[in-house]
Amino acid sequence: MPVRSGDTIFFSTPPVVRAWASAGGKKESEGPLAGAFDLLFPDASFQCGKWEKAESLLQQKCVARCLAAAGLDQDQIDLAFAGDLQAQCTASNYTMRALGAPYAGLYGACSTMAEGLALAACMAAAGYAAQALAFTSSHFCAAERQFRTPLDYGGKRTTTAQWTATAAGACLVSPGGAGAQGVPVRSVTFGRVQDYEVHDINNMGAAMMPAAVSTLCHHFADAGTRPSDYDVIFTGDLGRVGSELLHDQMHREGFALENHRDCGCLLYDVDAQQVQAGGSGAGCSAAVLCAHVLPRLLAGRWRRVLFLSTGALMSQTTYLQGESIPGIAHAVELATPDTPAKEA
Numbered sequence: 001m002p003v004r005s006g007d008t009i010f011f012s013t014p015p016v017v018r019a020w021a022s023a024g025g026k027k028e029s030e031g032p033l034a035g036a037f038d039l040l041f042p043d044a045s046f047q048c049g050k051w052e053k054a055e056s057l058l059q060q061k062c063v064a065r066c067l068a069a070a071g072l073d074q075d076q077i078d079l080a081f082a083g084d085l086q087a088q089c090t091a092s093n094y095t096m097r098a099l100g101a102p103y104a105g106l107y108g109a110c111s112t113m114a115e116g117l118a119l120a121a122c123m124a125a126a127g128y129a130a131q132a133l134a135f136t137s138s139h140f141c142a143a144e145r146q147f148r149t150p151l152d153y154g155g156k157r158t159t160t161a162q163w164t165a166t167a168a169g170a171c172l173v174s175p176g177g178a179g180a181q182g183v184p185v186r187s188v189t190f191g192r193v194q195d196y197e198v199h200d201i202n203n204m205g206a207a208m209m210p211a212a213v214s215t216l217c218h219h220f221a222d223a224g225t226r227p228s229d230y231d232v233i234f235t236g237d238l239g240r241v242g243s244e245l246l247h248d249q250m251h252r253e254g255f256a257l258e259n260h261r262d263c264g265c266l267l268y269d270v271d272a273q274q275v276q277a278g279g280s281g282a283g284c285s286a287a288v289l290c291a292h293v294l295p296r297l298l299a300g301r302w303r304r305v306l307f308l309s310t311g312a313l314m315s316q317t318t319y320l321q322g323e324s325i326p327g328i329a330h331a332v333e334l335a336t337p338d339t340p341a342k343e344a
Contacts, residue, residue: 002125007215008189008222014335015124016182017117018174019070022290023062024283025166027140027275031268036291038065044141044166052086055139056094058168059084063095063135066170070131077101078129081116083108083136085143085164085282092136101133110208110237111191111311112136113169113286114330118188120173121332125185130174137168138281160203162239162264163275169286171294183297184339186304187223189331191215193313197324201314204280204325205242205264208310211327212238213249215308219331220255227257231302234293235329236263236285236309239278240270263288285309297336305334 003010023039034040039061046054059082067074080099082092083106096103108115116134123129143164176184194210212235220226227233227250238246243262250257263285264278289307296302310329319325 002122006222007218008187009122010187011121011125011185013125014176014184014186015121015173016176016180016184017171017294018182019066019172020290020294021062021065021069021170022287023058023168024287027273028165028167028267028287030273033267033288033291036295037287044139051139051141052090055084055086055091055137055142058139059091059095059135059137060098062168063099063133063170066172070172072131074099074101076131077133078131079104079123080133081106081119083112083116083282085109085138108328108330109311109313110280110282110285111309111328111330112282113289114307114309114332117171117173117332118190118330120171121185121188124173124175127175132173133170134173135168135170136282136286138164138166138283140164140166143281157276158202159276160205160241161276162204162237162278162280163268164281165267165279165284165287167281167283167287169283169290171290183294184335184337185332186335187333189215189219189222191329193326193328195324195326199324201319203241204312205239205277206245207312207325208327208329209238209242209245209249211329212246212308212310213253215329215331216250217253219306227255227259230259230304230306233257233260233306234263234308235260236288237278237280238262238310239264239280241277266292297334300336303336303339307332307334
């Protein structure tokens with residue numbers, strides 16, 4: 001049975017991510033991870049003329065590829081956890097209209113991939129779902145119109161700004177045990193909302209960094225581990241600015257993050273592709289997880305990885321009202337199939 005310690009749930013019989021898929025757009029097809037994507041689409045509009053509808057189509061194609069990898073039909077999904085950035089989770093709502101499976105909509109902003117994966121793992125480990133789907137996405141054009149300014153406006157981007165990925169990731173989680181195939185989920189840590197009074201909507205890395213620090217510190221305390229116990233610690237998506245702040249703050253907390261990588265700095269060649277401080281968006285960490293992290297764990301290139309997704313929890317209304325930007329981060333501990341689970 002799963003055991004809770006502090007903010008972390010440990011699985012004595014870890015559920016497994018049995019299949020996954022990643023999808024991206026034109027910018028992603030020009031980045032360093034392009035060759036690892038399952039699907040790449042040079043036309044971000046999908047010839048439908050609506051950015052919001054295009055994002056839902058991106059999701060649907062990603063989910064279809066994930067289910068195909070698992071050899072499942074859509075009517076075999078027991079429960080889906082999904083969300084996106086469109087008015088909280090509009091793209092996911094329309095995707096689930098097409099899938100027709102039981103659905104729990106999430107809004108964790110850019111933390112949605114880790115949040116959905118953590119919830120799917122809990123449901124699978126508890127025996128409530130044999131096939132739990134977790135997916136999310138983002139779309140540059142849809143997000144810019146909602147949270148900043150329409151693209152036609154031509155607003156100048158600051159050096160602290162990040163580029164919202166046109167990307168999606170989907171994972172299928174099943175119970176573990178004898179004969180289970182896939183990447184084990186050893187533990188999950190659910191984050192706490194942190195707000196350090198950052199008001200700049202063009203500096204999401206600074207706004208989300210405190211949440212990453214909080215979740216990392218809680219996870220290390222709950223698990224009795226240190227950063228060096230993991231091959232890699234991934235965050236998504238703090239970008240360059242947020243990552244530098246994270247390293248500084250974790251040093252103050254007594255932790256050196258020498259094995260840290262940020263999804264926002266991996267998805268793009270930050271300098272050559274002119275994405276300012278790096279990538280962001282719910283689809284950024286989701287795509288990096290599914291295109292880069294999970295395949296390497298399955299191949300045994302890493303044995304133990306801690307994957308965090310961070311989210312900024314403002315809305316376009318609260319921002320215009322002058323509110324600060326709260327952040328959240330959730331963590332999922334992943335391992336190679338032959339890594340033993342933590343003793344409860």
